[in-house]
Amino acid sequence: MREFCLVGVALLLTACGGAAIPQESLTAAKAAVAGAEVGGAASDPKAALHLKLAKEYVAKAESLIADGDNEEAARVIDRAQADADLALSLAKETSAEKEAQDTKESLDRLRKQAQ
Amino acid sequence: MMKRLNRIALVGLLVQAAFGCATAQPPQELLDARSAYDAASKGPAAQLAPAQLDTAKQSLAKAEQSFADNGDKPVTKDIAYVAERRAELAAAEGAREKAARTRSQMDKDFKNSEIDAVAATKDRAAKAQAALEKERQARAEAEKNLADANKKLGAAMASLAEIAKVKEESRGVVITLSGSVLFATGKSELLPIAQQKLAEVAKALNDQGYQSLLVEGHTDSQGSAEKNMVLSQQRAESVRMYLISQNIPADKIRAQGIGSSRPVADNNTAEGRANNRRVEIVVTPLGK
Numbered sequence: 001m002r003e004f005c006l007v008g009v010a011l012l013l014t015a016c017g018g019a020a021i022p023q024e025s026l027t028a029a030k031a032a033v034a035g036a037e038v039g040g041a042a043s044d045p046k047a048a049l050h051l052k053l054a055k056e057y058v059a060k061a062e063s064l065i066a067d068g069d070n071e072e073a074a075r076v077i078d079r080a081q082a083d084a085d086l087a088l089s090l091a092k093e094t095s096a097e098k099e100a101q102d103t104k105e106s107l108d109r110l111r112k113q114a115q
Numbered sequence: 116m117m118k119r120l121n122r123i124a125l126v127g128l129l130v131q132a133a134f135g136c137a138t139a140q141p142p143q144e145l146l147d148a149r150s151a152y153d154a155a156s157k158g159p160a161a162q163l164a165p166a167q168l169d170t171a172k173q174s175l176a177k178a179e180q181s182f183a184d185n186g187d188k189p190v191t192k193d194i195a196y197v198a199e200r201r202a203e204l205a206a207a208e209g210a211r212e213k214a215a216r217t218r219s220q221m222d223k224d225f226k227n228s229e230i231d232a233v234a235a236t237k238d239r240a241a242k243a244q245a246a247l248e249k250e251r252q253a254r255a256e257a258e259k260n261l262a263d264a265n266k267k268l269g270a271a272m273a274s275l276a277e278i279a280k281v282k283e284e285s286r287g288v289v290i291t292l293s294g295s296v297l298f299a300t301g302k303s304e305l306l307p308i309a310q311q312k313l314a315e316v317a318k319a320l321n322d323q324g325y326q327s328l329l330v331e332g333h334t335d336s337q338g339s340a341e342k343n344m345v346l347s348q349q350r351a352e353s354v355r356m357y358l359i360s361q362n363i364p365a366d367k368i369r370a371q372g373i374g375s376s377r378p379v380a381d382n383n384t385a386e387g388r389a390n391n392r393r394v395e396i397v398v399t400p401l402g403k
Contacts, residue, residue, distance in 0.1 A: 050200075075193040082200035089207040096211045100218035107225045110232060 021065055022074040029058055029077050032084035040091045047090035054083035139186045144195035148175050151202035160209025163216070167205035174198035271319035278312045287399045290316060294333075294350070294392030303349035305357055313354060316396065317361030326399040328368040330355045333395065335388035336375040348372025354394050 033054050041047035057080035064073035141149075152175045155161075160168045178195040185191050275281050280291040297309040305313070320328065332347030332354075348370070355370035381387035 072189070075190060078197050079193060082197040086200045086204045086207065089204045089211065093207040093211040093214065096214035096218070100214040100221065103218045103221040103225065107221050107228065110225060110228050113232065
């Protein structure tokens with residue numbers, strides 16, 4: 001019977017959001033959002049979508065923390081982090097492809113001139 | 116015994132729960148994560164972003180594990196959501212690296228092409244310079260040749276003027292030699308002094324160049340016209356033959372007796388008659 005009680009207590013603790021406030025991962029996610037913005041995510045349509053999602057998840061996580069639901073907040077922060085990271089990568093991909101295109105165009109121009 | 120039964124019941128419940136999870140439909144997030152990973156692993160990320168692709172793989176495995184353990188619960192959806200983003204990130208990194216490499220290669224090509232273009236431009240410039248120099252030399256040579264020719268012409272005309280009257284008429288340049296210098300009275304054989312003068316005329320003509328020559332014999336009005344005509348014809352022919360002997364081509368020189376029909380001075384005075392006794396060499400210049 002004592003074992004059952006312990007299990008029950010453990011379940012109760014988990015259910016009631018006994019987890020600590022995920023401050024560290026929240027800070028990291030916010031930094032990732034800022035990094036994506038600096039990386040130009042806002043000006044690239046695909047990246048902008050994920051930047052927006054990341055911001056929304058950060059806001060949601062903060063609201064969950066305020067409500068004391070730290071466990072769900074942690075999972076929402078994971079979503080925010082994933083979207084922010086993706087936004088930055090997409091922005092970098094777009095600019096790399098633009099640079100490649102620009103280089104191709106100047107190369108084509110040069111070759112046309114050389115003819 | 117009671118405890119043991121409870122344990123068995125608990126295990127049974129867990130097993131049932133596990134089966135329940137396994138038979139449940141995977142959430143949309145997990146399906147998306149699977150296809151995102153599938154797409155990423157088939158793209159450039161496999162070669163160019165292996166670390167990110169591996170992270171995505173582990174992330175997906177975690178989602179699959181959560182689905183196996185917890186079924187279609189929010190936690191599985193959250194983990195799968197993250198896994199899908201990780202897969203997309205790996206794909207983006209792969210594409211980015213690919214673009215960066217393409218660009219770097221094109222940068223090299225650009226530099227090489229630039230070097231080629233500069234070399235080609237230099238080559239073209241050098242060739243143009245050489246052509247220009249050649250043209251300049253050709254022009255200088257042509258100018259020199261022209262100057263030489265003019266000088267030669269000037270010299271020829273000057274030497275001609277010393278021994279004969281030279282004047283420009285519509286029929287060509289007319290060189291007039293006095294009859295008394297060339298022939299004894301009534302004769303058509305050239306005097307020695309005449310040969311010397313005609314040799315100089317021939318030299319000057321050859322130096323100068325000409326299209327054709329016409330030698331005309333003229334007399335004064337004394338004596339019969341018929342006799343004068345024959346004499347003028349013979350004298351013109353003598354001059355022609357001598358000029359031919361001085362390298363004037365025979366097919367370029369004609370002789371014609373004019374007689375007394377074209378006097379240039381008054382036949383009533385001795386001086387006029389002397390002037391009328393003459394041989395004219397009509398030079399048709401080159402290019403006419």
